[in-house]
Amino acid sequence: MSTVLRSAVVLVGGEARRANGQEKYFFMYNGKTFIERLINTLEHVAGEIIIVAKDAEQCKRFSHLDGVRCITDIRSGIGPIGGLHAGALAAHGATLFVCACDMPCINPEVVRYLFDVLGDDDVAIPSWNYDLIEPLHAVYRRSSLLQYLEDHESYSLRPMIRSINTRYVSTEELRPIDPTLKTFTNINMLEELERINAGLIIDPDNE
Numbered sequence: 001m002s003t004v005l006r007s008a009v010v011l012v013g014g015e016a017r018r019a020n021g022q023e024k025y026f027f028m029y030n031g032k033t034f035i036e037r038l039i040n041t042l043e044h045v046a047g048e049i050i051i052v053a054k055d056a057e058q059c060k061r062f063s064h065l066d067g068v069r070c071i072t073d074i075r076s077g078i079g080p081i082g083g084l085h086a087g088a089l090a091a092h093g094a095t096l097f098v099c100a101c102d103m104p105c106i107n108p109e110v111v112r113y114l115f116d117v118l119g120d121d122d123v124a125i126p127s128w129n130y131d132l133i134e135p136l137h138a139v140y141r142r143s144s145l146l147q148y149l150e151d152h153e154s155y156s157l158r159p160m161i162r163s164i165n166t167r168y169v170s171t172e173e174l175r176p177i178d179p180t181l182k183t184f185t186n187i188n189m190l191e192e193l194e195r196i197n198a199g200l201i202i203d204p205d206n207e
Contacts, residue, residue, distance in 0.1 A: 006115055007093030008046035010038055011083040011136065012062075012101040013054035013073060023061070024187060025101040034104040034187070039068060045111045046097060050090050052083040078155045080136060088145040096145075100136040100186060107183035110174055114139040122164040126184070128171050135161055137184060 012025050012035070025035040032040070035051075042049050051070040053059045059070040071090045075082040084098060095118060097111050110126075118124040122144035126134040135157040144164055171181055 005093055005095070006046045007087075007091040007096040007142075008042040008049045008111075009084070009087035009091065009096050009098045010035070010042070010049065010051050010101055011080055011087070011098070012051055012058065013083055026061075027102075027104070027187060029104045034101060035062065035065065037104045038099065038101065038106060039065060041106050041108050042097070042099075042111070043067060044108045045115065046093070048092060050087050052087045052090075081149070081155050081157055081160070084140075084145065084157070085149045088140070088142050088149065091142055093142065095139055095141055097139050098136060102186045103137065103184070104187065105182045105185045106137070107178045109177045110183045111139075113174065113177060114169060117167060117169060119167065120165075121167040123161060124167040124169055125161060126171055126174060127168040133158070133161060133168070134184060 026033045029037060039049055049068045051059075051062055051065075051068055053062070053070055053072050054076060055072055059072060062068065062070045069090070071086055073082045074086045074089065080100075087096065087098065095115060097114065099106060114124045114126070118139050118141065122141045123138055125138040128134075148160055148164060171184075174181065174183075
């Protein structure tokens with residue numbers, strides 16, 4: 001199998017409790033579902049797209065999508081770090097962009113920039129300030145992820161980010177590419193979906 005230079009991993013697991021039990025990846029925005037918009041975006045910047053679901057039943061919900069591979073968590077019930085682990089194991093690329101399924105406005109040029117500035121670091125992660133970072137809108141080095149995930153105590157992504165070689169990318173550094181930083185818009189509740197469909201941009205600082 002040929003090596004894919006860059007991979008994209010979309011995490012879709014979870015119970016959607018903050019979305020009134022509805023599946024956020026099938027929310028509609030500008031005539032397409034969130035997952036369709038993500039795929040259309042990521043296929044321009046990655047050689048493969050991997051969807052990480054919580055189980056085989058959830059994977060079936062994406063069987064109609066072309067050009068993607070759906071896998072399931074190996075370590076279930078531990079949150080995003082479990083999806084990150086499964087995605088890193090499945091990826092063929094040396095580097096991977098990881099995002100959540102509730103981010104329908106991801107900018108492909110921002111993703112490309114994160115890949116390009118990774119350099120020799122383990123992760124290129126957007127940062128609003130020291131405490132507010134975007135681990136589910138970041139580019140990771142696959143080998144570094146797998147090494148960390150072999151033996152870790154915390155299920156939080158933040159300790160991982162702080163313990164590996166991290167390239168913090170200020171959100172101000174990204175404004176020339178995405179002036180309103182709409183790429184970081186994420187939808188957790190139906191009310192937020194109504195706002196974005198009405199043309200209102202959600203400020204991540206107020207999330």
